[in-house]
Amino acid sequence: MRPAVALFVKRLIVILTLLVLLAIGVVVAANAWVLARTQDRIENDLLLCASEPVGVVFGTSYWARGGGRNPLYSARLSAASQLLRTQRVQHLLLSGDNRTRFYNEPVTMWRDLRANNVRDSDMTLDYAGFSTFDTLVRAREIFGVSRSLLITQDWHLPRALFIADALGIDAKGCAAPTPAVSGVWQLHVREWLARVATLGDLYLWGREPYFLGPREPLHIVPAAR
Template identity: 30%
Template sequence: MAWFWMCLLACGVAALGSLVFLVRFAERLKHEGRSQRPARSDVGVVLGAYTDGFEPSHPLAARLRVAIALYRQGYIRAIIVSGGQGKNETVPEARSMKRFLVMNGIPSEVVHEERMSTNTWENLYHTSAIMRDRGYQTAVIITSDYHLPRALAVARMLGMEATGCGAASTRGEFRAAVREVFAHIEYLLRGRQAPFWQA
């Protein structure tokens, strides 16, 4: 039976090692996202997240508040809100985001909606088309801190001239930050981004 306990111990050590890796990678993503500094740009691009009807989730509201602050401070002169309608949502994320921005004093005419996307790659692919159509050359990508490194890596792959501004995440979002580790690895394996540490 000694082999059984040795195998059990080895599995436990491997599981603990995997957990430590995930936690450290998630913390590194958050740190990298918070370290980004926006440059004055033509447009801010707010990436979507879950919205309950027209009530944005806490992470989404945090992203929108960052966009409002950047607009009021003159860092951006327009905003693109990017997000389609998920299976568990009753309105497109972009519609909810625009409504939130307008209700908080942002002029409706400077907010452009992108309602087709269902993931980060599509967010930025469709957004880059809107930028070309409207003559916007530069962008500040606005999303949660742990999500920002992947978003910027995708933007580079798409040839976008972009800086970033990460909305500070809360402890309650840590599970989302851990899921982001898997998404980051998936995008690397699929060739949809370069490693964020090569920026």
């Protein structure tokens, strides 16, 4: 190898190494910031979760990748129904993706909660919760939510709470159990990267929700005694 080429390769390796280290540093710093700002508001025991007027339930796929029912979905719904039953929340906002008539997360959640004896009057469906960001913007702008209990897995809650803070929503997190599932490490890695992207959404490129629409303030019906 010619000296000039060898020198170029060495410099290229150094530059690439520095870029990789910089990227790792950004990911670590962003995650540390998000976690530090939110961890003290996450409760892992459903019986100890804070009482708030509205529980925001984040949608996820009903089906697991390997087939069968998604245990993460089941855990979120089980937690939501228990929180409503114990009056930790007075109303559930079911927010998820409704990208086609064959894929409708809010309706699927509504049907399953209905089957678990949750009243229709205790649920509101948000059909345009295409992302965590969209769900929380719409909770504030469309449904008038100013205080809420966020219901999802513990690894998802820091990002959700961080977004809620930036939007001015007084939120606390209630962690649905995280059952053992294959590929859970991939979910964690994706979440680490999503936290970095969230900082860009909020502070750099001014992300907007995919769809808003007219206001639909929640109607909270007192629980039957």
